[in-house]
Amino acid sequence: MPTPDFVLALREKIGHDLLWLSGVTAVVLRDASGGREILLVKRADTGAWTPVTGIIDPGEAPAVAGARECLEEADVVAEAEALVRVKTLPPMTYANGDRSQYLDLVFRFRYISGEPYPADGENTDARWFPIDAMPEMSEDMLDRVHAALSGSDVATFET
Template identity: 35%
Template sequence: MIVTDRFRLVPAAYVLLLRTGPRGEEVLLQLRRGTGFMDGHWAAAAAGHVEEAESVTRAAVREAAEELGVVVDPADLVALTAMHRTRATGLPVDERVDFFFTCRAWRGEPRAAEAKAADVRWFPLDALPEPVVPHERWVLDQLARGAVPPPVSEFGFTPDGRRPTVSS
């Protein structure tokens, strides 16, 4: 029996390329454009949906190649947090689980390899540009403080763990 009325989450993989730069710990971010979601915001330079029959690790490797033109070895990905988040719209597309990885080794020079990035730049973790996609900013702020986000995190829910009600 196939069940079609269950609650569903959209999975995504995020790769935070990190390096020690002239201004300390740095992260590579992209300026979003033409995507319909958070355009004009800075975001993880490599991120995207997990495709059908694809593991989250393979999705992270694929996104780094597609968006930045770099080759990442899955062994160089370090799991950071799995974030369950909601945009509280009630739409299934706005119910997410995001898998964040850090990566400090890759082959190739990162560049904007897709039109959806207006710019790609390195920023010190303690001097991020504005605006940054809010749920990603939360993760980056944790790293800037030297904290490790919890293995499972939540974003967009009320303190009691419920999805906020959206009024029209």
């Protein structure tokens, strides 16, 4: 998964020390003839199915970051409808020793256009799944999806 240039510049200064980052999860939904569908991508690094995720660039609005990530990762145009979850994720250590912790902002997005495919190399697959036939996902990713599917436009705040 490509690391944003601003993170690489910070890593030159702080090495592997813990870096606090803001992330976004875009749960993209659309209505189809068979019912509601969700856009999922299969990550190249882990093989896991997830909603679209990414790091928010400095000065970038979180909803804009989510829309950008949808276009970059899956070639899908989507529009943010609601912020549905705010959660501090546990610290993590990457294979190269870098340590990061994320504030994850989960948005429900409405599909506008585009046919998904793995557009930028971060994923090996991108496609629509019926809500009742999603592939296996981690508990954390399922929690993000369920927050978007809850129907509430009021975000939950979790630690």
